Amino acid sequence: MTDSTTPPQTPHTPTVLVVGTGAVGGFYAARLAAAGAQVSVVCRSDYATIAQQGITIHSFKFGEQHFHPYSVHEQPETFPGTPDYMLITLKVLPQIDLAAMVAPKIGPNTTLLLIQNGIEIEEKLHQAFPNTPMISALAFVCVSRTQPGHIDHLCFGHLSMGHYPPQPVQPALTQLVQLFKHAQIDAHATDNVVTARWRKLVWNAPFNGVSVLAGGLNTREIMDDAPLQQLCRDVMAEVVDLAAAAGHALADDVIEVNMQATERMQPYRTSMLLDHEAGREMEVEAIFGNALQRAQQLGRSYPHLQSFYALLRAIGRKR
Amino acid sequence: MTDSTTPPQTPHTPTVLVVGTGAVGGFYAARLAAAGAQVSVVCRSDYATIAQQGITIHSFKFGEQHFHPYSVHEQPETFPGTPDYMLITLKVLPQIDLAAMVAPKIGPNTTLLLIQNGIEIEEKLHQAFPNTPMISALAFVCVSRTQPGHIDHLCFGHLSMGHYPPQPVQPALTQLVQLFKHAQIDAHATDNVVTARWRKLVWNAPFNGVSVLAGGLNTREIMDDAPLQQLCRDVMAEVVDLAAAAGHALADDVIEVNMQATERMQPYRTSMLLDHEAGREMEVEAIFGNALQRAQQLGRSYPHLQSFYALLRAIGRKR
Known part of the structure; x- marks a missing residue:
């Protein structure tokens, strides 16, 4: 072409x-x-x-x-x-x-x-x-x-x-x-691009986070590990709940659709993992920090988003 | 001497x-x-x-x-x-x-x-x-x-x-x-050494986990980072809840006592971090896997213990 x-x-x-x-x-x-x-x-x-x-x-x-x-x-x-x-x-x-x-x-x-x-x-x-x-x-x-x-x-x-x-x-x-x-x-x-951003976060938060925190895994390696796949689903559920609370209700099957799409994807290293491995700063605030700020305004707490934020922030500073 | x-x-x-x-x-x-x-x-x-x-x-x-x-x-x-x-x-x-x-x-x-x-x-x-x-x-x-x-x-x-x-x-x-x-x-x-083991897990789970997952931090570095310190407290709360459910109620101030003792300690690199850095196998099952098995028997779910287990297990396999 x-x-x-x-x-x-x-x-x-x-x-x-x-x-x-x-x-x-x-x-x-x-x-x-x-x-x-x-x-x-x-x-x-x-x-x-x-x-x-x-x-x-x-x-x-x-x-x-x-x-x-x-x-x-x-x-x-x-x-x-x-x-x-x-x-x-x-x-x-x-x-x-x-x-x-x-x-x-x-x-x-x-x-x-x-x-x-x-x-x-x-x-x-x-x-x-x-x-x-x-x-x-x-x-x-x-x-x-x-x-x-x-x-x-x-x-x-x-x-x-x-x-x-x-x-x-x-x-x-x-x-x-x-x-x-x-x-x-x-x-x-x-x-509504704001809702679309929340929808993309459903994938971005779990896979970017886990790819780095699990020691450098691509999407295939994450999907093939049952506890990690479950962790991704759990993070997705937090994002879906927070999005709804923030006024951006997503489709009921958004988690399943995302997991199935990831299952079909070629093994992929997330942007956060590529940044981390290249010694570049990761977008921790844009992906996790901003979501947690919104959660705090809404008086809600999301354990996985909170731990990913704390751990990734520390890893980023350690570089 | x-x-x-x-x-x-x-x-x-x-x-x-x-x-x-x-x-x-x-x-x-x-x-x-x-x-x-x-x-x-x-x-x-x-x-x-x-x-x-x-x-x-x-x-x-x-x-x-x-x-x-x-x-x-x-x-x-x-x-x-x-x-x-x-x-x-x-x-x-x-x-x-x-x-x-x-x-x-x-x-x-x-x-x-x-x-x-x-x-x-x-x-x-x-x-x-x-x-x-x-x-x-x-x-x-x-x-x-x-x-x-x-x-x-x-x-x-x-x-x-x-x-x-x-x-x-x-x-x-x-x-x-x-x-x-x-x-x-x-x-x-x-x-009752079984209760004593649960009491020790209150410290072991958060500090071993975070020391590795946050990219290699000693106890001082963890305590000096507010979100990581909070994460340690949250993991401790999960352990205390699980211990009580398993029949090993711990003292009300067990979290505060542990945090204060850690605050007073010399900067310390946990055994799990030392194992990880030396390329040795980490005791992920003994510290997290066994606790989660007990949680499952009791029909309880603990997000932080679950994510730490999944992530540390993956890191261990990646070696």
Whole structure:
């Protein structure tokens, strides 16, 4: 399969500035560029390589692709003007002041597009820029950065996206979904991305947590161990209960559906495990901390989420 | 402080065969020898060293001590006759058939003395030798094997011991307590060592578990982290509840007493952490598995004990 290079049928070529060009950012940036968008990237650790050589992507679906950003930056500041889309694919870490970082580049034409993990990660940015449209997205994709400027795309790739704060799908969202579809990314618009984030947490919390805490296991190894599989189900039940209490009731079969999907998956090492093994900071706050804050507001206690949070936080600090 | 070399006032010099001469076994063996007992040892990995050079102990309390066993064996079989005391200090691991190992050396004069971790570890051996007196003991001691035939004694050292099955203190137990006291070991007789094992589990379960699962922390590091300290308290509460359900009600302040004692302790790396770091098998079954079996019999569920068991078991297998 090869790139389509026909631009999408939009009134003008959209400009995109990608903030945080790791595996996820680089992958979607390349797809948007392939769909005709003018894509610039901000990257820190791989700046020199990407500025010189661009990004090479080995994809199970798209084959080997080469992506030359329109411009490459170490900080958003050096991007000229303001983009149509500010695509934020930074990890969610408490010490990153995202609002301050992107403030200079948010113009009247700019839409914020977050492709990030975790729950309740939008509010701070929304508070900082209440008049800037925000689209929040969940990526279901297995990508990893194998060396500077090189990304492996192993499986999946679809996006679920919605307005933040949640509202029925507006034309601006439909248009963005079309742009991704043109880029051969299976994108879906959702009326309530906040609920969708809770739904994704049903999988993310148990498998990210157990993969690290059990000493470095992939999904197959977890599923094949009866007590660990039960532990995953128990963590899922806590997330489902908390989600419902927070006003996001999920389908009755959400646990079974998630377990069956995991059973069918290729053995997969979670993002938290990959971060841990590479000595990178894990998204403990975005995945567990924020959920527990909500639990505390609701006066509820969840033993597994609490122990995973305490243990993973300690492991992260130990690095 | 130096050894007392006066034999105790007993009718004859007691013979002791130590099975499993690691740090704990070597330490108490040396103390009994210092008190005048005729102590032989069974050891596997350190056999050559101990047969040639004996065991050297660096003790915070007794100074540097040298212990020459009366005889050194690779298997109990080669010990001539049957000992007065079979002192069992092997780790409690499911694959060790202790009864088969010690059967040939149990005579009509033999008392079994278990100095081991965990709960419900006596019954199998008692079933195998229902007519052999058994004394079950808990060691509160920090010792570690620094190299073959070398042991560091860092703190504590006292023993709590009782008949198994539990019964009021009999003269045979009083006599053994006296022998240890003569060896300058602060030994206490208890009417109910089974309850004492549950009491020790209140500390053992949380601190052994968290020390490994949080990435390798000592007691000080755990106490200084609020969420980890709370997790320890939560695990303790589960153990206290399970102990009560199993008929071993503990004192109301048992959690507070344990936390305060840990607060006052020197930073300490648990035995499970030392085993894990040295690539040795951890006593997951003796400490968590047996407790959960009892919980299951009682139809009760304990989230933290369950998750610790599942995660530590997986970590152990991963080695």
